[in-house]
Amino acid sequence: MGAAVALAAGMLVTLTPTAAHAAAGATLPFTSVEAESQTTTGTRIGPDYTQGSLASEASGRQAVRLSAGQRVEFTVPRAANALNLVYSVPDGQSGAVNVYVNGTRLTRTLPVTAKYSYIDTGWITGAKTHHFFDNTRLLLGQNVQAGDKVAVEATGVQVTVDVADFEQVAPAATQPAGSVSVVAKDADPSGSGDSTQAFRDAIAAAQGGTVWIPPGDYRITSSLNGVQNVTLQGAGGWYSVVHTSRFIDQSGSAGNVRIKDFAVIGEVTERVDSSPDNFVNGSLGPNSSVSGMWIQHLKVGLWLTGNNDNLVVENNRVLDTTADGLNLNGTAKGVRVRNNFLRNQGDDSLAMWSLYAPDTDSSFENNTISQPNLANGIAIYGGTDIAVRNNLVSDTNALGSGIAISNQKFLDPFHPLAGTITVDGNTLVRTGAMNPNWNHPMGALRVDSYDSAIDATVDITNTTITDSPYSAFEFVSGGGHGYPVRNVNVTGATVRNTGTVVVQAEAQGAAAFRNVTATQVGAAGVYNCPFPANSGSFALTDGGGNSGWSSTWSDCSTWPQPGQGNPEPDPNRNLAKGRPATATGSQDVYTPGKAVDGDANSYWESANNTFPQSWTVDLGSSYAVRRLVLKLPPSAAWGARTQTVTVLGSTDGSTYATVVGAQGYRFDPATGNTATVSLPSGTNLRYLRLSVSANTGWPAGQFSEVEAYQTS
Incomplete structure (x- = not known):
């Protein structure tokens, strides 16, 4: 069975694998429900795609604003005993929301705060204050069933509610036989004491075995290093919680590290790129894995350098990071990042950056990504023989596409794209954004010869692009140098309701299109205008089976506005439907x-x-x-x-x-x-x-x- 995911307001869509390829996105332990689709006494905001607006960073670009005493009532979609709420409160404010189950108010409240929001990154050209939303969670203390009602109510602070995740959390796991408990090494599960040395002592004592983190809250005040040949295991991400902004920081490791089944929640309130405020900073070493983790309020989830060959990162949640969710920062081989959920990143949610040496034979597969608010959902910056398969990306904002395949180097020595880059079976919903530096948009899926020509073979297959606010496929030399984009094949794509064009070609080069069908095209099929002007033409080869996008935008002096056809594709359409x-x-x-x-x-x-x-x-x-x-x-x-x-x-x-x-x-x-x-x-x-x-x-x-x- 495919994963149930929220694609649009109030719509839970189950994606079922076909014979051609697996379902897009992760198989998740929770079901998300959009607040704007539910009963409320508050005010619905959005839809809005304007950078810097609250609704533009919301899932579905809509949310519900609650003043004191107002509520939104969710119809529970599945059996659950836990609630995670995506919300925003005004800058500088904190408080709580009341929770009701079938009309009965719970004793416990959900804390809400602006502490981790309203991030400013003035050194990033085109950035505005962003990162408005946050996640807060609560074990309900009882089981609810599908069809039951769970309401959240604002009290002393205005709260904008975006999404509720309902989850049936399993009981806490028990200690594995032979493991070394951090509590036995004097860790404090109340969170009052400093447990740093207890964790270090447990890791030293458990070499070749398992460190056990029992249910509780543990405070670590400095990062761990020298972590190798050991398993760090908790009772589950809702039970075993480590509070630290720097969990592991090490430049190298012999590897064989297993990290699983607990939460690491930080206190990062701004983005400082020189600080290693990350869950993992550096290397876990070869043949390691990270699974079942809840990672929140850090700068980056995993910033991976050095030897991370054959690393597996799977079944994790990465929430509310001020920068990347995961960045595979060169040299790694055979890395598999799969079945993870990432929400509310302040940079690329998932990235490979081939600095110093190429990332090779590595992949991002079956991940679900929601609301990266300053960059791309998935970005591949260089590398050799890379795969991006069966991912679901939604609601990018400002400086990003749903997926970017790019030769933007940032620093040297950089290793451009080489071999075959496989982009297969991905679904992109409301992705792409207006780039304030270019004054025109970035497409839902972008191939970018930013700092050098793209000579790798780029195969884009079985793609679904829905409700892109601007274009579906973009080919550009974003650095303004006019480098060519070559050897691109787009096969088997479905484009629905794209705001402007299906193909946005702004570089010299060529791409072949086969079996690409489009409906509800906002302006024209193709925008083919070189950037910079007179830098060379882009050739679109019709491989057959294409439909719905044969027209071309004729005026390269203007960028088509969403829904503004040339000519208008449907003069009989209702211009007001769905508008703010x-x-x-x-x-x-x-x-x-x-x-x-x-x-x-x-x-x-x-x-x-x-x-x-x-x-x-x-x-x-x-x-x-x-x-x-x-x-x-x-x-x-x-x-x-x-x-x-x-x-x-x-x-x-x-x-x-x-x-x-x-x-x-x-x-x-x-x-x-x-x-x-x-x-x-x-x-x-x-x-x-x-x-x-x-x-x-x-x-x-x-x-x-x-x-x-x-x-x-």
Whole structure:
């Protein structure tokens, strides 16, 4: 069976292996539920892709903001006894949220804090304050079943809730026979005392065997080194917790290190690249493994240098790092990084960087990556015979793609891509971002001859790209040197709802495309404009079986805006559907986004008993809008009514002009509860505002859908 993962708001999708390739992503012990898909008394925010905005870093680019006393209630998707919550609070604030199970408030609360958020990295060009979200967890103390209700409620601090992970945590494991317990060496499981020396003594005593970390909280004040030929094992990541910002720091090891089944939680609150504030910094040595770990609040999960040949990193969670989740930093051979979950990294979630010597015959396979907020989901910087297989990446932000295959060197001596680079079976959801340094986007999957030509064979197969805000495949020489991108083969790709183009070609070189199908293309099939100008052309070879992306963006002086076709691919489409909506007020759960969610049965209702009230939608680009369709729920329970509405428009979101003056529009369930508004010819607007000054059926403004069309 495939892994159940949240791909979009409220949608749990099970990815099932096919004969061609395995399912994308990790098999996870928890199921995630998006807050914006659940019942709430708070306010839904997003969707938003604007760098530096809170919603842009949320899963699905949407979340729910709760003020004191407001809550979001989750329908539990599976049997569970534990909850992990992804949240954000305003900068500088801390507090707690109440938790309710089937209406009964738990004694324990979930702590929330901005301590580990709001990271500034001014030395990274194009970076803004980022890393807004954090993770907090709680054992519920009882079992809940699928269909039960678990609610979280804000108390003294405003909380924005993004995702809830529900998990059935197994009982704590017991001590292996013959192992050396750190408690027997005087470690303090209460966390009060310093257990550093106890860990060192246990490692020395257990050479060739196992160090046991019983349930408890242990504080380590300096890093461990000389770790080799030993297993470090805990009772499980929810039970055995080591509190330290530097766990292992060593330049070399004889290897045969096994680290498994406990948590390492740090206190890293900023990114300092010169400090080894990492779970592992350096080398574990050959034939080592890391599995079943919960790694959180560190700079980097694993920053791997030296000999890490045949290392296996699997079944781990890496959360809330201020930089990379894992970086294989040169020289390693035969490394396998598989079935891990990574969320909220402040740089690349998974990276191979071939500094000093190439990473060789190594792979990232079946990993699930969510919300890297300053770089790529997966990045391969150089290396020989590398594979990226069956990964699921979602919601990249700012300076990153879902997957980047690149010759960006950063430092010398660098070893460029060589041999065959295999990129197979990956799924990318809402990946790619506007690069503030280039002033144009990075694609969901990017091949980048940044500092040197790409001469390796790059085989990209069986790829699914969904809801990319900009392009699907990008070929670029990002350093501005015009180096070629060659020997690329794209075979068997499905592209759905890409914001601008399917192929963004900005380098000289060539790629062949076979069986690449696209639907709902925002602007055109291909943007083929060299960067820098006149640096050479890019040849796209049609290998057959391609469909849905034959058109070419004709004007290289402008970058197409999302959904702005040339010509418009579907002039009959509803421009407002799914776009960000706001209002002067809303009543309970009847929030502004209900009027653009595509469901005529849900609706926005303004604050009651005060007029006028206005509702506004951002269409994303300026359009010649000719017609509006206003709806109320079609149920006969809605009595007929007349709403007095003024239509206003703006191109900048600041200055609004009246498009259609105040008029009464009749909504009658006998005729579908629908009213049509014709806009004057020549009306161009990006921001559409409806001001409601009266309603004969209810003392508020109400719309279940607002649809905007370019056709009259």
